Amino acid sequence: MTDRLQQHTNWVCVFFAAVLLAMTILAIPAGGRHMYEVITGIVCSLFCLLPALFFRKKIMRLPLWFTFIIEAAICMHGLGVLLLQYDLLVYYDTVTHTLSSFVITVCVFFTLLCVEHYGSSSGLRFTPAWTAMLVFVIMMAFGGYWEAFEYLVDNLTGTSMQYSPFDTVRDMLSNAMGSILSSTFMYFYLKHHDNETVVRSFALCSQLERLLTWNDCRDNSD
């Protein structure tokens, strides 16, 4: 990625963080806002700066299109909490869940690409179809783990993270839709992009490279 393009990426992060911070500040005197909403706004705006921080600290570089989707997902969640869109709009929760699932699926996809790239000398090779299928089942398993976690927390602490069975199924459906969309998108993306070029564009720091190569040091047949 060129430095000019990376500058655009950084500005996207700063823009979304500023929007969220401004909304948080405006929400405080509006009244009726609890500490939860304000903290969510601040935490979301800090999360928006992460891709730019990763670049500044030379940890990794993320593509502009992916950064934009990450920022949009965080911003939608933050605004949903700050402007009470989760309560006011019927399908807002479904949209944010699907978008978040899409983002996490792409993250898993890129991680697998890096694992394959740094483990390739021991013979590890993922095809686009295998990667898409693996990512889909991993995401469905994540969804299962998350819902089980919510259920256990509700039973142990008396909270209501799971509102109703309908809410649980809707979350799972959003998760599945986001995973299918993302897996299909990434399958075609990999058909037209060379794995090595994609991984090189991340410009991972040496610590992360060592971590990924650790897998390579182990016997692949095992």
Place this chain on the structure above:
Amino acid sequence: MSELLDLTGLIGGVYYGGVSVAWLLILLSMTGAAMTAGLMISICLNRYTAAVISKRWMLLFALAFAIGVASIYMFPLSVNLYYSGYAMFNDDVRLDYDRISDRLLMAPSLCSIVMGFLWSVGLRQCSIPYDHNELLQGGKV
């Protein structure tokens, strides 16, 4: 085996927290079957496609496959619960203090997580002596 126990009526009437123990045993055994199927799929993919996967990755796929199947099973199960008259929506659940529908809906996921962990340890131990290409045992697809 669980089906047989259920059909013979030995555990048919036994309930734990309102959930049939026979059904829980069926879910546990289905997780084992789903994990084994996932492992077989990954072995075939390794053998018959350009993908080269280690045994650890095969096991990860099998585990994710089994829990993924349990997650997908929640969709038809929720439809079944709805038509059986269980509390499904926010307003209904507020009146249902026992929340039995939540327990029934989450049973497949919880069973798959517990059994998946145990079965993956077993499958790992079983696959250690074999090379990942030997696992197909000369079978043809």
